[in-house]
Structures are given as C-alpha cells and as structure tokens.
Amino acid sequence: MKKILILTTALSGFAFAASAEEVTVMSWGGAYTKSQVEAYHKPFTAETGITVNSVDADNPATPIKAQVEAGNVTIDVADVEFSDAVRLCDEGLLEEIDPSILPPAPDGTPATEDFIDGAIQDCAVANIVWSTVFAYNKDNVNGTPTSIADFFDTTKYPGKRGLRKSAKANLEMALMADGVPAGEVYGILNTPEGVDRAFAKLDTIKGDIVWWEAGAQPPQLLADGEVVMSTAYNGRIFNAAVAESQPLEVVWDGQILDFDLFVIPKGAPNKDNAMKFIAFATDTKRLADQASYISYGPARKSSGSLVGLYQDGKTEMAPHMPTAEANLKNALVNNFEFWVDHDAELNERFNAWLAK
Amino acid sequence: MADATTNPTNTGLTTADGKPLKAALAHAQARSRRRAFLLVLPLLLFIVITFIVPIGQMLKRSVYNDGFTVQKNLTTGEKTPIMVNLANWFDENPAGTEPDETAFVALVEDLKTLKETRAAGQAGTRINYELPGSRSLFTQGARKAKKLQPPFKEALIELNPKWGDPKLWQVMRSASSNLTGTFFLAAMDRTRNADGDIMSVDEDHQIYLKLFGRTFMLSVLITVLTLILAYPIAHLLATLPLRYSNLLMIFVLLPFWTSLLVRTTSWMILLQSQGVLNDAMVAMGLIGNDNRIQMMYNKIGTVVAMTHILLPFMVLPLYSVMRPINPSYVRAARSLGATSWTAFRRIYFPQTVPGIAAGALLVFILAVGYYITPALVGGSDGTLISNLIAFHMQKSLNWSMAAALASLLLGGILILYWLYDRLVGIDNLKLG
Numbered sequence: 001m002k003k004i005l006i007l008t009t010a011l012s013g014f015a016f017a018a019s020a021e022e023v024t025v026m027s028w029g030g031a032y033t034k035s036q037v038e039a040y041h042k043p044f045t046a047e048t049g050i051t052v053n054s055v056d057a058d059n060p061a062t063p064i065k066a067q068v069e070a071g072n073v074t075i076d077v078a079d080v081e082f083s084d085a086v087r088l089c090d091e092g093l094l095e096e097i098d099p100s101i102l103p104p105a106p107d108g109t110p111a112t113e114d115f116i117d118g119a120i121q122d123c124a125v126a127n128i129v130w131s132t133v134f135a136y137n138k139d140n141v142n143g144t145p146t147s148i149a150d151f152f153d154t155t156k157y158p159g160k161r162g163l164r165k166s167a168k169a170n171l172e173m174a175l176m177a178d179g180v181p182a183g184e185v186y187g188i189l190n191t192p193e194g195v196d197r198a199f200a201k202l203d204t205i206k207g208d209i210v211w212w213e214a215g216a217q218p219p220q221l222l223a224d225g226e227v228v229m230s231t232a233y234n235g236r237i238f239n240a241a242v243a244e245s246q247p248l249e250v251v252w253d254g255q256i257l258d259f260d261l262f263v264i265p266k267g268a269p270n271k272d273n274a275m276k277f278i279a280f281a282t283d284t285k286r287l288a289d290q291a292s293y294i295s296y297g298p299a300r301k302s303s304g305s306l307v308g309l310y311q312d313g314k315t316e317m318a319p320h321m322p323t324a325e326a327n328l329k330n331a332l333v334n335n336f337e338f339w340v341d342h343d344a345e346l347n348e349r350f351n352a353w354l355a356k
Numbered sequence: 357m358a359d360a361t362t363n364p365t366n367t368g369l370t371t372a373d374g375k376p377l378k379a380a381l382a383h384a385q386a387r388s389r390r391r392a393f394l395l396v397l398p399l400l401l402f403i404v405i406t407f408i409v410p411i412g413q414m415l416k417r418s419v420y421n422d423g424f425t426v427q428k429n430l431t432t433g434e435k436t437p438i439m440v441n442l443a444n445w446f447d448e449n450p451a452g453t454e455p456d457e458t459a460f461v462a463l464v465e466d467l468k469t470l471k472e473t474r475a476a477g478q479a480g481t482r483i484n485y486e487l488p489g490s491r492s493l494f495t496q497g498a499r500k501a502k503k504l505q506p507p508f509k510e511a512l513i514e515l516n517p518k519w520g521d522p523k524l525w526q527v528m529r530s531a532s533s534n535l536t537g538t539f540f541l542a543a544m545d546r547t548r549n550a551d552g553d554i555m556s557v558d559e560d561h562q563i564y565l566k567l568f569g570r571t572f573m574l575s576v577l578i579t580v581l582t583l584i585l586a587y588p589i590a591h592l593l594a595t596l597p598l599r600y601s602n603l604l605m606i607f608v609l610l611p612f613w614t615s616l617l618v619r620t621t622s623w624m625i626l627l628q629s630q631g632v633l634n635d636a637m638v639a640m641g642l643i644g645n646d647n648r649i650q651m652m653y654n655k656i657g658t659v660v661a662m663t664h665i666l667l668p669f670m671v672l673p674l675y676s677v678m679r680p681i682n683p684s685y686v687r688a689a690r691s692l693g694a695t696s697w698t699a700f701r702r703i704y705f706p707q708t709v710p711g712i713a714a715g716a717l718l719v720f721i722l723a724v725g726y727y728i729t730p731a732l733v734g735g736s737d738g739t740l741i742s743n744l745i746a747f748h749m750q751k752s753l754n755w756s757m758a759a760a761l762a763s764l765l766l767g768g769i770l771i772l773y774w775l776y777d778r779l780v781g782i783d784n785l786k787l788g
Binding site: 059062063065066068069087089090091092093160165166199209210211224225226266267337340341342343344345346347348349351352353354355 | 427429430474475476477478480481484485488489490491492495560561562563566567570628629630653735736737739744747749750751752753754
C-alpha cells in the first residue's frame with residue numbers, strides 16, 4: 001500500500017506538472033523498460049511530439065484496480081501479464097481496444113492475422129513473448145545443469161536457489177522437474193493431488209530458496225553469488241550476460257512462455273494518446289526493434305524476420321529468443337485461464353506454505 | 357449557578373444594559389465556545405476526512421461486498437442489479453433446498469444478463485473468493501447461456517458438472533446478500549461447509565491466525581529489545597553534560613532522519629550471506645566459507661532491522677523522562693546506605709516508568725503494523741500480517757479480505773490498548 005501511495009503521489013505530481021500532450025506508460029523496470037524506451041518511447045515522441053512518461057512497478061497490474069476504483073487514474077498504458085490482462089478486463093477495469101487501430105504488416109496482412117494466436121484480446125494487445133527460465137552462475141556451479149530437474153537437485157548442485165515469490169511458474173516448474181511432460185502439467189495441476197505433488201517437490205528445496213519479487217533481482221542475486229541458480233525472466237539474464245558480461249547461462253529446459261500485453265486502465269487521462277501509443281509500439285518495425293535491445297520475442301509474425309543483431313552489433317539475437325526452435329524442446333505455454341481461475345486459491349496456499 | 361436555579365431569572369441580576377446577567381453570560385460563553393470550535397474545526401475536519409471516514413469504509417468493506425448483486429459501470433457510475441432472478445429464488449426457498457429446474461431457469465436468465473452487462477468476471481470473482489476454481493464457471497456459463505436448451509438443470513450440469521455442487525449453491529446463496537461474515541471467518545482461518553456450518557479450513561490453507569500470532573510475538577520481542585538497548589543510551593544522554601549529550605543525540609537522530617529504505621537496504625548489505633558481517637567472520641576464520649550464517653530474508657533479519665529502525669521511538673520518550681530526574685535522589689538513597697542496585701531499583705527506575713510505558717506502547721503499535729521492512733528483509737518466515745494485507749490489496753485484489761484482516765488487527769490493538777490502560781494507566785504515559 002505504501003508503495004502504491006508513493007507511486008500515485010509521484011504520478012499525480014507528474015500529471016500536474018507536465019504539458020498537455022503526454023502519455024504515461026508503466027512497465028517492469030530495469031533492462032526491460034530500457035528496451036521499451038529505446039524501441040517505443042523515443043521514436044513515438046520523435047514522430048508525434050507526444051511526451052512519454054515512463055514509470056515502473058514490480059508488477060504494473062497491481063495499481064490498476066486501486067486507481068480505477070478511486071477514480072484517480074494516473075497511468076495511461078500498463079504492460080501486464082496475460083492472466084492479469086484477462087482478469088482486469090473481465091472486471092471492467094480496462095478500456096476495450098479496437099483491433100482495427102492496429103496497423104497491418106508491411107506486406108498488407110491485417111493485424112488480426114499478423115499477431116500470434118491469443119495476442120489480441122478485448123482489452124489488450126501483446127507486444128512480446130517472454131519466458132520464465134532458470135539460469136545459473138557458471139563460476140559458482142560445478143558442472144553444467146541441463147534440465148529443470150537439475151534446478152531442484154541440491155545434492156548434485158548444492159547452493160541457494162532463487163524463485164519468484166508467487167505460485168505462478170513455480171508450481172509448473174516443480175511438476176516438470178518431477179517428471180511431468182510439459183503437455184500434461186495443467187491437467188495434473190487441476191487436481192488436488194497434482195497441487196500436493198507440486199508443493200511436495202518445492203518442499204525438497206524450501207530451505208535453500210531465496211525469494212525475489214522484482215525482475216531485476218535474479219541477475220543481481222546470481223552475480224552476487226547470493227544464489228547459484230535462479231528462475232528469471234529470460235531477457236534479464238540475457239542483458240546481464242551479454243551487456244554486463246556476467247558469467248550467467250540460461251537453461252531453456254522447462255521454460256514457461258507468456259505474453260506481456262499493453263492495456264489501458266478505464267478512465268485513463270490520455271486515452272487517445274494511449275491508443276496511438278499502443279498502435280505505434282506494436283507495429284512490425286517497433287516490435288522487431290525492441291528485440292534488438294532485449295531477448296524477448298515479438299508478438300507479430302512479420303517482425304520475426306526483421307530481428308537481427310543485438311545493439312552491440314555482433315550478438316545474433318535469434319538463439320536467445322524463447323521462441324527459437326532449439327529452446328522449445330520442453331517448453332510450456334502459460335495457461336492463462338487456469339491462472340485466472342486458481343490464482344487466488346493457489347497463492348493463498350502458497351503463502352500458507354511459505355509461512356509454515 | 358445554584359442561585360440561578362432557585363431564583364427565577366426575571367428577578368435576578370441584570371447587566372448595565374438591562375439584560376439578565378445569566379443570559380448575557382451564556383451568550384458570551386457560547387460565542388467563545390463557537391470561536392474555539394472554529395479554531396479546531398480544520399483539525400477536526402482533517403481527522404474526520406483522513407482518518408474516521410477511511411476506517412469506517414474499511415470496516416464496511418470487511419462485511420459488505422456487492423460483487424454478486426450489483427454491477428457498477430466505472431465510467432458512468434451507473435449501477436445495474438445482477439443475479440436478480442436467482443436472489444428471488446433464494447428468498448422463496450429456505451437454505452438447504454435442493455436446487456430444482458426453476459432455480460436453474462433463474463440462473464440461466466441471470467447468466468444471460470451477466471453476458472450483456474459484462475459482469476460475468478465480477479460475479480465469478482466474488483464466488484471464487486469462497487470457492488476457488490469457480491470463476492471460469494461464470495465466464496464460460498455467461499458465454500454459452502444463450503445457446504442452452506431446457507431442461508436447464510441437465511444442460512448446465514452437462515456444460516460443467518460443478519454447477520451441481522451443493523457447496524457452490526451455498527456460496528451463491530450467501531453471496532446474494534451484500535452483508536457477509538465470510539471474510540471475517542476467512543481471516544480467522546474458518547469457512548462454512550455445504551450445510552452452512554462453521555469449520556476450520558484444511559491445514560494447507562491455514563495462515564492468518566499463525567501470522568497474527570507471529571506478528572504479536574515479534575512485536576513483543578522487538579519492543580523488549582529496543583527497551584534493553586535504549587535504556588542505557590537514554591540514561592547516558594540524560595546524565596552527560598549538555599554539549600556531549602547533544603552530540604550523542606545527533607547519532608540517535610541521524611538514522612531517524614534517514615530514509616527507511618536506505619536503512620533497510622544497509623542492513624541487507626551488512627547481513628546477507630555474502631555480506632559484510634559474514635565476509636568478516638569468514639576472513640577471521642570464525643566460520644567456514646560453506647557455513648555462512650543466514651541472517652537476512654528470515655526472522656533474524658526482520659527483528660534486527662526493525663529493532664534498529666524503531667529504536668529512536670524508545671530512546672526519545674525515555675530521554676525526556678530521565679532528563680528532569682534529579683540526581684540528588686539517587687545520591688540521597690546511596691548516602692542512606694542503599695546499594696547501587698537498590699537505589700536504581702527503588703528510586704531511579706520507578707521514576708522512568710512513564711517513559712518506558714510511552715516508548716513501549718509506541719514501538720509495539722508501530723511494529724504490529726510494520727510493512728515495508730518485513731516485505732524487504734522478511735523472506736518467507738519473517739513476513740507479518742501487514743504483508744498479507746498488502747498482498748490482498750495489491751495482488752489478489754480481494755479488498756474485502758484485506759479489510760477484514762485490517763479490522764481484526766485494529767480490534768486487537770484496541771483491546772491491547774484497553775488492557776494497557778487498565779494495567780499501566782494511560783495517565784502515566786509521558787511522551788516528553
């Protein structure tokens with residue numbers, strides 16, 4: 001709450017101070033926000049003259065309900081996860097986005113066909129495909145972990161593990177590490193026995209877990225040696241490994257793919273600019289541009305072929321993408337419907353399990 | 357005044373201009389009371405608006421949730437009733453009635469309305485709070501309601517067997533009235549079964565009572581620790597010559613003026629397993645490199661950081677009470693033959709009790725509601741109840757649950773305050 005208060009105060013300060021033409025975009029901070037500023041915000045301002053205010057949160061979905069219900073909305077665009085986008089839309093907290101405002105691909109394919117399946121929702125438009133993977137610090141691990149089972153094997157690879165402090169992704173990874181094939185994970189997780197099994201697997205490493213909440217934490221924990229392996233958003237590890245030359249390595253086995261989507265909170269002060277921003281940022285070129293700053297896959301098919309080298313001019317981006325053929329061998333696509341339904345229940349159980 | 361009651365006013369004293377003295381006096385007093393009231397009015401309004409009203413709203417929200425009865429359009433503020441037919445059926449049939457075809461007809465009608473008003477998510481969310489996994493039941497049901505053919509009971513149950521669950525019907529019945537005790541029950545790890553009886557939730561989901569207990573124990577521990585640390589410091593400050601004590605006072609106040617986040621982060625740097633303290637101990641050979649002590653992201657981290665942060669709240673009231681204590685009392689006791697311990701116990705200590713009382717109350721109440729420090733350094737076993745309230749505010753968006761937990765916390769503190777008043781006496785409290 002305190003954080004929200006600070007944030008909203010800071011934001012309303014912004015709103016009063018800035019000039020008429022502006023749009024406020026809330027994202028996840030760190031390397032990810034930086035990639036958006038370079039690929040979307042700067043060119044958008046250059047082309048339209050509309051100032052983009054960039055603000056960050058650990059999870060931009062969280063302040064939306066409070067702001068909309070209080071009638072004091074200070075953000076125009078938020079970058080949120082799939083299940084949050086669907087949930088907030090269902091609760092009437094988001095503006096609907098007409099897909100016809102989205103520009104077609106350069107070859108004329110309409111946006112509705114150019115985007116990957118599910119990337120356009122009633123109230124949301126996806127910009128990237130990202131994934132939760134696990135990564136390790138090469139200097140601190142003896143040997144080469146190759147599978148998700150290794151992440152849970154503290155006898156073979158002793159040392160602390162970093163995990164996101166929430167049920168999502170952890171339960172799926174626990175099941176995969178327990179030998180469940182990716183295709184069966186949600187079927188099993190839908191049963192009480194499946195949930196028990198996932199928690200039992202998490203129990204085996206509970207004493208060795210360091211919990212993280214912000215996406216910028218895992219690369220830091222890994223680099224500091226605070227943990228030897230950590231789950232993380234794949235782009236953050238890429239950034240630390242390539243841009244900051246940290247000895248970090250991603251293991252793609254058991255990765256969980258998800259969308260990040262742009263949404264507009266109901267009652268956003270600059271709704272028209274927000275629509276313009278989303279249409280601009282999700283066109284073929286911008287999505288491809290963003291991929292040259294961070295290793296997240298563009299949500300448009302037509303952007304794929306435009307993705308080339310990282311900004312250092314020598315690193316090929318394609319193999320670092322979660323959607324690269326080699327990385328998809330044992331990959332799970334996040335089932336947003338499952339999480340919309342069970343988020344509250346499983347997080348409650350997760351919190352109870354944590355407090356035990 | 358006694359005169360006035362025995363003598364009728366018309367025969368009483370009058371002022372120079374002939375008005376009865378009593379009336380003139382009352383008039384003048386009323387005027388000064390009005391003026392005094394106007395002076396405090398801004399403060400009163402401030403307290404009502406920023407304190408009383410929000411707390412009232414919170415209390416209301418903890419027992420009032422209209423998620424299953426009213427759909428509110430957030431842009432226009434227009435309110436549309438939803439689930440009307442089903443609510444009528446519940447009114448006509450007592451609890452425990454097996455839902456028949458008429459009940460399902462009403463339900464399907466309501467699902468159609470949910471589709472039109474786009475309220476399926478909201479209604480489903482309300483039910484989902486009590487019966488996890490039923491949210492998609494409503495979104496899916498609303499999407500398909502139009503295509504269903506009678507008999508609706510079979511049709512809906514075929515669509516999703518959960519529609520036949522008696523527990524679901526019990527929850528829908530309780531949710532169709534806006535007033536509910538469910539959130540308070542849940543905040544005490546209780547729930548209702550399909551028959552409506554109150555029972556404990558299963559062990560895997562029990563969390564709140566445990567966290568209330570932990571919050572209370574840690575707060576007591578932190579209060580005791582700050583007292584042990586602050587008492588000698590305050591005594592030193594109070595007995596040193598002013599120019600030294602002022603200098604020392606700066607050292608107490610400097611961290612007090614530093615940002616909370618900075619202080620918390622400093623502790624993280626010092627205490628983490630690759631941190632300064634562990635590094636130093638490894639370098640000195642006290643512990644092996646593989647046996648670094650985990651002092652952060654657990655209870656130890658929470659207690660250490662919070663004790664440090666709350667220390668000034670104990671030092672300052674103690675100091676303000678110790679400063680005016682005349683040293684000649686203790687000297688007198690010593691000269692009459694008391695040992696230093698007796699002199700402290702019987703002469704000095706009793707005079708500092710009001711300061712201890714104030715500091716302990718201040719630190720304890722602040723500790724009970726502390727949020728940001730345990731969130732940052734608490735890890736999994738150092739989190740407190742306030743972190744769960746924040747979780748329900750921000751992540752699960754179940755504000756009624758957050759309100760119920762906060763109300764319990766508020767109630768608990770009021771009880772403690774009352775106990776405290778009975779034991780120590782609030783008049784004995786001295787803040788300086």
